[in-house]
Amino acid sequence: MKNHPAETYEHPPSEEKTSPDVFLFEGRDEALDELRLLLLEPEQKALRKLQERIDNPKKRAYDISRVLPQALVLCSSQNAALAKELTPQMDKLINASIGKNSKIFIKKLSRMIGPATRSAISEKIQDMNTALSHSFSLRGLKWRWEAFRTGKTFAEVVMLHNLIFRVEQVFLIHKETGLLLQNIAAHDVVSHDADLVSGMLTAIQDFVKDSFKTSGEDGLETLQVGELSVWIEEGPHTLLAAVIRGQASLELRTILRDVLENIYLEKTEELETFQGDNSTFEEIKPYLEICLESRYKSESKQRAIYFWTLLTMLGIVISVWIYFIPWRDHQRWTQSLNKLREQPGIIITSTEKHYGDYIINNGTYIINGLRDALAPDPKQLLTTSDICPENLVMRWKPYYAMEPEFILDRSKQVLQPPESIDLTYENGALKAQGSAPHQWIIETRILARAIPGVFQFWGDQVVDTDLKQLNEIKQQLEIRTFYFKLKTTEFSNIKANAIDELLTDVHNLLNLSDKLNQKIRIQIKGHTDSSGTELKNSNLSLKRAQQIRSFLVRKGISPAQMAVVGVGASEPQRQEATDDDRQFNRRVTFRVISKLPLHEK
Amino acid sequence: MIQKKICLLGSFAVGKTSLAKRFVHGIYTDKYHTTIGVNIRKKIMQTNDCTVNLVIWDLAGEDEFEKVRLTYLRGASGYLLVADGTRRETLNKAITLKSGTEAVIGEKPFILLLNKVDLDDNWEIDPSLINDFVQKNWLVMATSAKTGQGVEEAFQMLTRKMAEG
Known part of the structure; x- marks a missing residue:
């Protein structure tokens, strides 16, 4: 008894007193036995009971089980020896158990993985929501508009755009009847009547097999509908159909296959005897949750840098466009006006400028003024300038320029002197020298005075040929x-x-x-x-x-x-x-x- | 919940889709649309002791060009054989289809529906003929998808029979 480990802690010190009783049994005297029986019967009974509890393994196990939890607590609180001793034993046990039947572990783990995945996605959504709620990038605004338009939350829209793929719905279908065993959908996905989807998928599968006479289990594996694709995995009694948005990786196919196998292993009997009651398949929901997987694409920082650099450059280009182009335009306009102002025979009385947007039109220029008929054509003068002729309107009124060269030119135009005549103009006097026919001399004397700007005519020196x-x-x-x-x-x-x-x-x-x-x-x-x-x-x-x-x-x-x-x-x-x-x-x-x-x- | 797959079988244009629509949605239209392949509908039925989710496979009608795709029958717990009471030959077709069906899914509860009973002027089925079927323990019911006569009852009856096993 002293060797029993429990005794060391549990036996009350009073029990030590029972040890002399043992010697009482050793006596052979009958009278003494009788006396002993009379005196010690209650104690003997108790002792026998105790002996029986110790000798009987079942009872002893029962006793230990009652104190074991307390013992463990006491043990672990005092030192780590127990944990140290137990860990290798536990490892061996777990290994042996997995080796023998991994399904149990898979089942238990999958129940944890499903919620853990959802929780992780949910956190990711929260993170993205916070990160992007303050974002006023062009894309951010676009997504906000989309969220407003579609009634989805902003985070959902962001997630949809960042997804590589997402498994939105999973259907487990009884292959023979086409009846739905179980289905699951992502929390924000509107699921249509799963029973009908299930039936129709089976019908399509049957149709394909029937039409193309495929061998064995070969059936339709993928359906593509716009952004959505449906991946179908076929087991002995079931079809597992996953509705995927985006481009899923082939790993998903393996996941689906594993899930299907696990379900089959766990529910073999129920599947083989399925009579329409799908309530027993409630338990396999965690497996389906494993399939509800999402993968997001991460925006690399490098891309962000490129984006901002591009945006800045675009900003500079726009600024230059907004400020430089009108400035350059104004310069051209001023230069053109100066050119016209320097030209004798042209007087600018007023100018107007209507600014354009510099994208579609560059504005309109209007010039009002006086022009001598002998002055050069202003349009010709401005052909070398960069002002587009279509944007320029010029309104000229005729006048006589009083510059000496204009008076001389005008005189030449009116008098048409022969080559032998040299006309000069100075201080209001037109002077003719050389020789000319008699008729010209006579006419010139009359006409010269009528020319604007000519107040005197000196023609006496002209030789009458x-x-x-x-x-x-x-x-x-x-x-x-x-x-x-x-x-x-x-x-x-x-x-x-x-x-x-x-x-x-x-x-x-x-x-x-x-x-x-x-x-x-x-x-x-x-x-x-x-x-x-x-x-x-x-x-x-x-x-x-x-x-x-x-x-x-x-x-x-x-x-x-x-x-x-x-x-x-x-x-x-x-x-x-x-x-x-x-x-x-x-x-x-x-x-x-x-x-x-x-x-x- | 208990789910049951049932099939609607019969010649073309006997009113299978109309019966399904009348039963599921309570509507009827005069327009005839031929079913291509299969239409699937569902309705939750309440029988005496349980609720049954009835998944109704309305198969394309059989004619001389197109045979019923018997693979669609797999897993059905029962079926409705539909014949047009105004076209005698559709009854013969229903009988043929029954044997075909049994070859695929074995003996399952079924009801023979003589549809279009509202068109009594053109009725071609002799009551004695119906008696012959009854003698063979067939369940025969007259229905009209147009008026709704017997439709609900037929589906109820089949569901009950399937529940009884």
Whole structure:
């Protein structure tokens, strides 16, 4: 008894007193036995009972079980020896148990994993909610709008966008009947009638198998409906269908398969004898919860940096666009205006500028002003500037520019001077130099004063080319001499074309005099030598002059423009010493007689 | 909850879908839409001692071009054989379908429904013929999806029979 470990702590010290009783039994005397029986019977009974409790393993186990919890508490509170002793034993036990039947552990663990996963997701949602509730990024606002529009919470929307995939619903279906054994859905997913989904999935599965005559267990494994896909895993009696949003990893297929196997192992009998009562499948819900898995994509910081860098650069570009473009535009506008202002013959009276948005239109410019007809075209002037002609409206009113170059140009335009004329303008006076036809000189005198800006005209220096030519012909004519033979009206030593040249001169002379409005007459004077009488000489000289006149009249010259006179030998060309001298005196000469002197009137 | 799969079988256009719709949704439309494959509906029925979730597989009607896909019958706890009372030949088809069904799912509770009983002017089924079926322990009921006559009762009856096993 002393060796019993429990005794060490539990036996009350009073029990030590029972030990002398043992010796009482050892006596052989019957009387003594009787006496002992009389005296000690109650104690003996108690002792026997105690012996029996110790000897009987069942009773002893019962006794120990009553004190064991207290003993363990006492033991662990005093030192760690017990835990140290028990740990290897426990490890062995667990290992042996898992080796023998892992299903029990899987079942228990899965019950814990399901809620743990949900709890983790829930925390993740909370984290995201807090993190993003203050986010005013463009995407954040977009998601807020989506949340408002769809009635989902902001966290749900964020989660949906960050998911790689999520298993939203899981159905466990009895394959033969198509009846739903159990189903589970993520907390925010609206689940439609699971019974019908279950039936229809079975029907589709049957249809596919039937239609394509697949072998054995081969059936439809995946259905794709927009963002959703349905993965179907088939077991001996069941179908496990998972509705997935996004792109699930193949690991999920393994998870589904394991879950299906575990369910089968746990519920083999119920599945094989299934008669429509699905209440027994309530227990396998934790397995299905394992399938409700979600995977999120993590936004890398690197991407965030790129995003903000891009955003900043975009901001700079927009700022430049907003501030630089109008500034550059204003510069161009000012430059263009200055260019116009510097141009003589153009006066800007007012300008208007309508700013544009610099995205669709660059604004409109309006210029009002005065423009001399001789000034260059303003549009041509601004072709080199960067202002778009379509955005520029110019309204010009005509005026006469008083700058000397404009007055000179205007004078040239009005007077159309010949090339031989040099026009200059100074202090209100227009001066012409050089030579010009008579008509131009006459007209210029009248027109010049009418030109705006010309207050005086100096044209006296201009040589009248017509008058000059008239004098030249006159001189040429007046040196022409026709010689005659002695006492006759017959020409002597006459040049072949002398008479024609005379006619040309006369014609030109008369034409020019007409042009110059000069009244002239050509005097044809006949001469003789001194031989013969004065009377005879006078007659002969007249005849000689008349002969020339007759010739000219025959050639169309009006007789009224010619006068003949015979001067006999009164105006000899040479002193008559020889016959040759006399020959030079038998002649006809010409003189041009003008009523006015032959110069400018 | 107890769930039971039942099937509606019969020739084309005998009124299987109309019966299912009348039973599940309480509606009837004149428009005829042929069923492609199968339609599945459900209704929770209260029998004397339990609640049954009735999953009704309304199979496409059989005609000369399309046989009933017997795989859809698997796991059914009972079925309704539907014939059109105004078309005698649909009754023969129902008899054929019954044997086909039994080959797949064995003997299960069933009811023969003679539908379109509202069209009594065109009725082609002789009462003596019905007697023959009754003699064979068949349950025969006259129904009308249009008026609703006998529909609820038929489904109730089948559910009871299935519950009895």
